[in-house]
Amino acid sequence: MEGEPPYFFDRGENEFPGLTVTRDCDTAVLEVTVHGRWSRRMGLDVYNLLRRCLAEHPPAIVVDLSGLNDPDAASANMWLAAARAAASLRPPAQLVAGIPPARQLAGRLRSLGAVHQLPLFATAWQARAAVATRLPQTERLHLSPLPPERSSVAAAGDLVVAACDAWGLPAIAAPGRMVMAELAANAVDHARTDLAVTVLRRGAGLYLSVRDGDPRLPRLVQPDEPVRRRPAGRDRGLWTVHRRASAWGARPARGGKVVWAVMRPHRSAPR
Incomplete structure (x- = not known):
């Protein structure tokens, strides 16, 4: 579209x-x-x-x-x-x-x-x-390992806010936190392994990634496709990522996978 x-x-x-x-x-x-x-x-x-x-x-x-x-x-x-x-x-x-x-x-x-x-x-x-x-050494924040618990979702989102505060990117803080939390929550709910979350500065934007130990890649459920009820607060699933990120995706990694998203200021406004 x-x-x-x-x-x-x-x-x-x-x-x-x-x-x-x-x-x-x-x-x-x-x-x-x-x-x-x-x-x-x-x-x-x-x-x-x-x-x-x-x-x-x-x-x-x-x-x-x-x-x-x-x-x-x-x-x-x-x-x-x-x-x-x-x-x-x-x-x-x-x-x-x-x-x-x-x-x-x-x-x-x-x-x-x-x-x-x-x-x-x-x-x-x-x-x-x-x-x-x-490579710049001062434009990266990383947390690892994080247990597959809801507290790790909050920690992943907080890492984005800390990055935006440190790098002067206030326009991305709220949508970036939401996207990172969704990536981490999917890993907690479906992979159920330890997580590694990373935030990199890319100019006026951010690169976000979550790595877990499950090789199965996520799937973007279409709006008209019947789905089972998701956990409370996550009824929009990966559509939150899809609607707010400039680009996103997933790739196999050794021992699991990485799901990533790129956030830029012009994609920060809710739609």
Whole structure:
């Protein structure tokens, strides 16, 4: 529907063959690993996957191209376009790539001036290390572990308010607290495992995430779909997140999943 925020439920490795995404839960940095021969099909999958990654507005994306078979360097323009898209975010996200320097693709990227838009490193490990040194250390709040109890829902919401007070973001405090509380409440009610909640500053906005130990991804129930009665105070379910976040989604994580939301001031008003 027009005006609705994008939401993405990443189903894991089977959704995009040859592509995997991992997320550092401490820094929200995403790493995309590419395996196999480049083709038009893979190009479409890369486009869709990177679109999802950018909607999450991470501080950085590391692309591991060491397993990509692209002898004709046909994917070069895709990676440059992705780097420009990441740089256009406000605040910008950094896209860096790990690729052996002798590869044809590496040479093609260098000849196109990629070093000014897409930093290249010989390995993904070097790319991760370079990104880590550039991440701000004062714009992140984290609570872990939190028990699967209602008190943890309140603690997660309070963390958002504390972040907004510290970073001067009063317009996001109330809707951000509501969204974080809904994410945490869903984890408490359905995952019933310990939680880890994180708040990151993204310019004038916030990135919120809740990690739990249940690999099952949530599902956005349509308004006309019959549902069982929800616990008191949560009758709107994930629609609270959907209506107030600029973007949101869920992705598998090692030992469970991460559900995230991006809050920006222009989405803060109730509808």
